[in-house]
């Protein structure tokens with residue numbers, strides 16, 4: 001078990017047994033966070049990181065949504081891109 005990887009977790013050492021007979025392991029996440037995780041959670045994939053994976057996926061999804069919104073705006077009414085164009089126009093006129 002020691003040294004095995006489960007998602008972003010890497011098992012460091014056996015942690016003190018939790019309540020009942022549940023085995024717990026001290027794990028380190030790829031981001032550096034250390035935490036005791038129950039063996040069952042690791043093995044069944046109930047936990048894959050300290051939570052950083054989830055927030056990364058969330059921000060990735062948000063970036064994707066914003067990207068699509070920008071693409072949609074480009075394809076639709078030119079009024080939607082007016083703020084961007086106005087900004088660029090200002091910069092350009094200053095540079096000229």
Ligand SMILES: [Zn+2]
Pocket residue numbers: 008029030031032033049050051052053
């Ligand atoms: Zn993490």
